[in-house]
Amino acid sequence: MATLDSTIxxxxxxxxxxxxxxxxxxxxxxxxxxxxxxxxxxxxSGWLAARFGGRRTWxxxxxxxxxxxxxxxxxxxxxxxxxFRVLQGLAGGLLPPxxxxxxxxxxxPERIGRLISVVGVVPLLSPxxxxxxxxxxxxxxxxxxxxxxxxxxxxxAVLLGLRYVAADQPAAPREPFDFRGAALLSPGxxxxxxxxxxxxxxxxxxxxxxxxxxxxLMLAAFVRHGLRVRAPLLDPRLFTRPPFGAAxxxxxxxxxxxxxxxxxxxxxxxxxxxxxxxxxxxLLVPQGIGAAAGSVLVHxxxxxxxxxxxxxxxxxxxxxxxxxxxxxxxxxxxxxLVISLVLRGFGAAMISAPVLALVYRSLEKTQLPKAxxxxxxxxxxxxxxxxxxxxxxxxxxxxxxxxxxxxxxxxTFWWVLGLVVVAAAGAAKLPKERxx
Numbered sequence: 428m429a430t431l432d433s434t435i436x437x438x439x440x441x442x443x444x445x446x447x448x449x450x451x452x453x454x455x456x457x458x459x460x461x462x463x464x465x466x467x468x469x470x471x472s473g474w475l476a477a478r479f480g481g482r483r484t485w486x487x488x489x490x491x492x493x494x495x496x497x498x499x500x501x502x503x504x505x506x507x508x509x510x511f512r513v514l515q516g517l518a519g520g521l522l523p524p525x526x527x528x529x530x531x532x533x534x535x536p537e538r539i540g541r542l543i544s545v546v547g548v549v550p551l552l553s554p555x556x557x558x559x560x561x562x563x564x565x566x567x568x569x570x571x572x573x574x575x576x577x578x579x580x581x582x583x584a585v586l587l588g589l590r591y592v593a594a595d596q597p598a599a600p601r602e603p604f605d606f607r608g609a610a611l612l613s614p615g616x617x618x619x620x621x622x623x624x625x626x627x628x629x630x631x632x633x634x635x636x637x638x639x640x641x642x643x644l645m646l647a648a649f650v651r652h653g654l655r656v657r658a659p660l661l662d663p664r665l666f667t668r669p670p671f672g673a674a675x676x677x678x679x680x681x682x683x684x685x686x687x688x689x690x691x692x693x694x695x696x697x698x699x700x701x702x703x704x705x706x707x708x709x710l711l712v713p714q715g716i717g718a719a720a721g722s723v724l725v726h727x728x729x730x731x732x733x734x735x736x737x738x739x740x741x742x743x744x745x746x747x748x749x750x751x752x753x754x755x756x757x758x759x760x761x762x763x764l765v766i767s768l769v770l771r772g773f774g775a776a777m778i779s780a781p782v783l784a785l786v787y788r789s790l791e792k793t794q795l796p797k798a799x800x801x802x803x804x805x806x807x808x809x810x811x812x813x814x815x816x817x818x819x820x821x822x823x824x825x826x827x828x829x830x831x832x833x834x835x836x837x838x839t840f841w842w843v844l845g846l847v848v849v850a851a852a853g854a855a856k857l858p859k860e861r862x863x
């Protein structure tokens with residue numbers, strides 16, 4: 428639910444604009460508000476799970492998410508809808524990290540690789556399934572069902588969680604909440620994401636620039652604060668400990684590449700190729716198929732092969748799949764796009780699961796909640812910041828290329844390919860021996 432809702436509104440922007448008599452830029456806040464709330468909530472997930480227990484935190488987040496989904500569907504104005512999306516995002520930001528920490532603790536070091544290979548495919552599918560689900564829902568129902576669709580899923584999740592998710596005890600001793608760190612980290616991250624998004628959404632440059640600078644200053648202040656206190660909200664020292672640093676870089680760039688491509692390619696298919704919403708969604712399905720197939724392979728190899736071997740191989744497939752998009756144009760056959768998306772999905776599945784399993788294996792159980800929060804935060808930031816940067820690059824290339832829309836998109840995909848190269852540099856530092 429949480430990952431799907433970050434993209435499910437994308438196809439319904441024009442429908443919401445018509446319903447609330449608002450501009451597309453104003454309706455984009457339905458997505459932006461959710462994203463900012465997720466970024467704000469994720470850092471606190473580790474402390475909440477340690478203080479109240481992972482199961483209790485996770486179940487509470489599911490209940491709040493379902494309630495917020497109901498309120499979103501009942502909203503009678505755009506500001507009200509945006510406010511309820513903030514509540515939904517705060518709960519949605521807690522779901523993936525607390526869920527992964529619970530799974531890692533239950534599985535133990537021996538089974539975590541195989542488990543994460545299954546669970547890790549979900550974030551890779553959401554950029555594909557979100558627009559497709561949105562198009563299917565709007566074809567047969569009104570816009571509130573973009574949110575009501577969460578209700579039966581959430582109710583079943585709560586019932587199954589109460590029955591099957593084992594209770595865990597809060598970590599002892601109980602650490603006090605890092606209020607100063609929270610006042611610096613969460614608003615700082617939100618300000619950076621807001622500023623970068625504002626550049627591409629047409630907000631005043633002085634406003635976007637001020638937000639980015641203020642956010643970066645707050646993040647720098649948080650790092651200084653985090654190095655001085657015993658129990659920061661998010662420990663900066665984690666990123667200096669192998670294999671966490673290399674894993675962090677790989678996840679950030681993976682998020683930027685996956686979500687960036689799922690932002691650029693549908694936009695090209697709609698504007699450049701003139702496809703409808705449903706046809707565009709169908710053409711993106713091969714990436715989900717590739718991700719599912721890749722997870723099956725990783726499930727078999729994650730405990731047998733070295734993490735670096737799997738991750739570097741996955742990055743190579745993502746790079747090969749991205750290369751075709753640098754040649755976008757009318758002469759590029761659809762079959763090339765389909766094969767490229769399959770390769771990208773397959774490769775992405777080979778990156779995320781080994782990286783997550785490697786980090787979770789190297790940590791004590793008491794460290795799992797905060798580590799899960801950090802890793803999910805990095806993936807979320809990679810997706811949001813990467814998408815905002817690529818949107819800005821696309822704007823500049825469209826202005827430079829004029830009527831040649833395909834060439835502008837092709838130019839932007841060179842930046843995506845550059846991100847993949849950066850990920851390869853980080854993956855080279857991962858262990859070359861398989862986990863024992």
